[in-house]
Amino acid sequence: MLDLQKIRADFPILSQTVNGKPLVYFDNGATSQKPQIVIDAIATYYQEINANIHRGVHTLSRLATDAYEESRGKIQNHINAKLACEVLFTSGTTHGINLVAHGFASFLKPGDEVLVSALEHHSNIVPWQMLCEKTGATLRVIPMNENGELIIDEFDKLLSEKTKIVTVNHISNALGTINPIAYMIDKAHQVGAAVLIDGAQAVPHLKPDVQALDCDFYVFSGHKICGPTGTGILYGKEEWLNKLPPYQGGGEMIKEVTFEKTTYADLPHKFEAGTPNIAGGIVLGTAIDYMNSIGFDNIQEQELALLDYATKRLLEIDGLKIFGTAKAKTSVVSFNIEGIHPYDIGTIIDKLGIAVRTGHHCAQPIMNFFNIPGTIRASFAFYNTKEEIDVMVEAVKKAKMMLS
Structure with missing residues (x-):
């Protein structure tokens, strides 16, 4: 098992606050954070x-x-x-x-x-x-x-x-x-x-x-x-x-x-x-x-555990649909909540310190296939935690309540 506390200490940006809340960075598919050694x-x-x-x-x-x-x-x-x-x-x-x-x-x-x-x-x-x-x-x-x-x-x-x-x-x-x-x-x-x-x-x-x-x-x-x-x-x-x-x-x-x-x-x-x-x-x-030095076997194990946990927690939310349910998948969850634009969810949870990507993710043909304007994408890295996922899920619940 990875020593997540030690690994997270390698990334100075992860200790900061955003909008007065501890940063939860789930936009790793767009760019990863950088360790101090880099x-x-x-x-x-x-x-x-x-x-x-x-x-x-x-x-x-x-x-x-x-x-x-x-x-x-x-x-x-x-x-x-x-x-x-x-x-x-x-x-x-x-x-x-x-x-x-x-x-x-x-x-x-x-x-x-x-x-x-x-x-x-x-x-x-x-x-x-x-x-x-x-x-x-x-x-x-x-x-x-x-x-x-x-x-x-x-x-x-x-x-x-x-x-x-x-x-x-x-x-x-x-x-x-x-x-x-x-x-x-x-x-x-x-x-x-x-x-x-x-x-x-x-x-x-x-x-x-x-x-x-x-x-x-x-x-x-x-x-x-x-x-x-x-x-x-x-x-x-x-x-x-x-x-x-x-x-x-x-x-x-x-x-x-x-x-x-x-x-x-x-x-x-x-x-x-x-x-x-x-x-x-x-x-x-x-x-x-x-x-x-972290080890890609360790990285895969950690990220797949995060994917599994996030998938289960998000599906607790009524009206939430995950897009992309392939048998072979990595640590990305793209989802929407029925009747709510993904941008609106993303904007609200940003106020709670949570960074996710909203939109078509430079993959408009995929969104056209599903006939949707875009998705909320949470993409996880090895330095993320299940506790951060819990924070995101509660934030999405709150956003849903505000926008329903």
Whole structure:
């Protein structure tokens, strides 16, 4: 069992009050809180080794470069990438998806198909729509059922030799559904399609093994795993990254530049133009070290216990409906109360110090499927407690009483 009192002491923000009440932070699906070790690491970089990387022979530049590349190595080990050069630093999941979608414009033609799922975040829909508009390819959607699960039989039917890439989230941000990505990757590869996995909502809860999954691309954001905002990772198989054209041109991503021709740098630098978020990249490694010190088995056990407890407590409230009841699910509860707009509930419980997310969660197709304007989403992290859930449930009861 985790020592929650000790863990919570690592997060300074959790000890503050909001609107005169102790903060209950249940918006971890949007961004996680940061432990003191991560906050200190950011300051240490700027206080002690602030310099540009890869380009300088002076001591600070070498120290910064070494720290940046050491972080890349930590992330390589964490996700079990075969090579360090398969790990690209990005500004986040959205950046990584756009990079791949931009590259696939070189490969697609009219009649080709891109498969996305009905459970996707907008950042894993819009770039592919833009790609299809540019190339004449067709976007196909893997449907979902009333439980918030993908209909895998329909996925099987959609796959064909026309399918060039399948792009699906590992875990739904809006419903918490864990998708059967290992099966989907294998089936997609059988028709010769590439697969991109949006792992933004998965990496806070589990360690993805990209070699075991055999995915072609895996993307995630640092700020959801106790790291800084503006950081992220795109994993890509070496053979795919070598085929993709550069996403941006500029310094660092070149081998040689003349006015007649430019040749590009080797991986990973081919995709890392310009001065990166050096502090963020370094400190992302610190955050991953911290998460591993807690242990992902421990994290999963704690978060699933919170999910089970919150589900039971919330269903005590008359008129409350949970959206997303998949058998395989992580620590997200999306719910509404009959006759009350989710925004109104969220506003009232904020006055009681409780932070939840209300709205469509950048997943409007899901809300359209259920014919609702949005949901109240409580998303839990390993540093949350059952006592906090009790506080939220009582606050929701109070809000319901006020709004009924």
